[in-house]
Amino acid sequence: MYPRFNETDLAGAIEHAASLIEQADALIVAAGAGMGVDSGLPDFRGAEGFWRAYPALREAKMDFYKIASPRAFQESPELAWGFYGHRLSLYRDTVPHAGFELLKRWGDLKVHGLSVFTSNVDGQFQKAGFDPAQVYECHGSIHHLQCLASCKEDVWSADDFLPDVDQDRCWLRNRPPRCPHCGALARPNVLMFSDWAWVEQRSASQADRQEKWLSEVSRPVVIELGAGTAIPSVRHFSHRVIRKFGGRLIRINPGEWEMPTRLDVGLPMGALAGLKAISALFGMDVESSK
Numbered sequence: 001m002y003p004r005f006n007e008t009d010l011a012g013a014i015e016h017a018a019s020l021i022e023q024a025d026a027l028i029v030a031a032g033a034g035m036g037v038d039s040g041l042p043d044f045r046g047a048e049g050f051w052r053a054y055p056a057l058r059e060a061k062m063d064f065y066k067i068a069s070p071r072a073f074q075e076s077p078e079l080a081w082g083f084y085g086h087r088l089s090l091y092r093d094t095v096p097h098a099g100f101e102l103l104k105r106w107g108d109l110k111v112h113g114l115s116v117f118t119s120n121v122d123g124q125f126q127k128a129g130f131d132p133a134q135v136y137e138c139h140g141s142i143h144h145l146q147c148l149a150s151c152k153e154d155v156w157s158a159d160d161f162l163p164d165v166d167q168d169r170c171w172l173r174n175r176p177p178r179c180p181h182c183g184a185l186a187r188p189n190v191l192m193f194s195d196w197a198w199v200e201q202r203s204a205s206q207a208d209r210q211e212k213w214l215s216e217v218s219r220p221v222v223i224e225l226g227a228g229t230a231i232p233s234v235r236h237f238s239h240r241v242i243r244k245f246g247g248r249l250i251r252i253n254p255g256e257w258e259m260p261t262r263l264d265v266g267l268p269m270g271a272l273a274g275l276k277a278i279s280a281l282f283g284m285d286v287e288s289s290k
């Protein structure tokens with residue numbers, strides 16, 4: 001589908017990416033599911049990949065779209081929390097890959113610093129030491145909770161909840177979290193499928209903060225990582241920044257790396273490999289950046 005890169009093209013594209021980063025006065029990191037893959041996190045695209053990660057859900061005939069829904073919490077809290085509780089523990093235990101540190105260092109060199117737009121709910125940017133005030137999580141965060149019964153537009157931290165999950169059965173063994181206001185079941189504050197009750201106030205205030213920051217920069221560069229076309233929120237964001245704020249785009253994606261204009265750069269690589277290749281041109285020691 002895409003023309004193939006030869007080695008000379010690739011070297012030229014990496015140089016182009018490095019020069020865009022050097023010329024920018026602000027760095028915007030736009031991350032999709034592919035960003036987590038290099039930290040060892042599962043990517044839920046395709047039913048087979050999903051069921052390999054959660055075999056018990058294959059038996060229950062629950063694909064990602066079914067389990068990631070408010071209805072799953074209404075019908076089977078233990079199963080839904082088995083899935084989300086496992087992910088919550090997984091994301092808490094995951095060590096973000098070295099690419100996060102590289103981005104942070106590049107951002108430190110910019111007049112306006114950096115800002116993150118991510119569709120990932122895994123909290124990996126905060127875990128990697130990014131200032132929470134720099135992050136906009138457009139689909140919410142698994143590290144936060146809300147009421148399943150929508151009694152109040154409230155969002156609170158999930159830190160007090162320690163899920164005990166039977167992984168073979170994808171089943172929560174301990175008590176699920178409850179709403180402190182009405183006592184109903186609590187659910188993760190993430191935007192699910194067929195979800196009309198997601199409390200978006202936390203993400204909305206992150207969005208406002210980022211929009212204000214964007215209005216103050218003049219030469220932003222977007223480094224887009226692992227964001228596919230299947231759930232296009234991140235790509236839409238990248239394109240909007242180019243149109244509205246006059247930025248340029250570096251799209252790092254092993255499969256879907258085509259770029260909107262010839263002034264932008266597509267790198268057919270995984271997130272970590274792409275970031276390392278660019279950083280080699282800056283003479284940064286990646287091994288010590290872990």
Ligand SMILES: [Zn+2]
Pocket residue numbers: 147148149150151152179180181182183184
């Ligand atoms: Zn409630």
